[in-house]
Amino acid sequence: MAQQQGRGSAMAAMVLLSLVVLHFELAQAATYTVGGRDGWTFNAAAWLKGKKFKAGDKLVFKYSPSFHNVVKVSRGGYNSCSTPKGSKFFKSGKDMIKLVKGRNYFICSIVGHCQAGMKIAITAV
Template identity: 65%
Template sequence: MDSWPRGKRFRAGDVLVFKYNPLEHNVVVNAAGYNGCSTPRGSRVLTSGKDRLTLARGRNYFICSSVGHCQSGMKMAIVAA
């Protein structure tokens, strides 16, 4: 998942759609927890299974906080111009 953004161009205001089984996954939006695959207090945690997120200018970080998922590569950093 970490390689999906490579070669793609993103702009602030673009909308990413995350579709997943909410019984197995989630989407955590937080830069502080990206490298360590953690969910710091105050993180935005989405659990609908059909989340729409608008990219902000700069770096946007997303992980799955289900046990072992982020550590196995379920994380993504996207840079929006």
């Protein structure tokens, strides 16, 4: 019986430790407004300079949905300014997107906007 209690205590301790680690990781996530006070606009890549991103950080894209959008694309979509099948579209004007580990690519799919610099590529560690 004492051995079963020991196992139960160890299991409870592991669950508690997992929750503490998860809480710590979530508390460490940062939130960034893409483009700063100018929001999601042309020449957005300049805003990236000097910033380091982690998986779990959140990007907030603020823009007028009448004129812009945000599309999470693949590397190929980023390089060609196109929206391959499976691309995720955001259109609210105040989109919050969580970064995943590795490269994250975003463009505006309105004709000519990506080509004019409305795109960013972010590496999250």
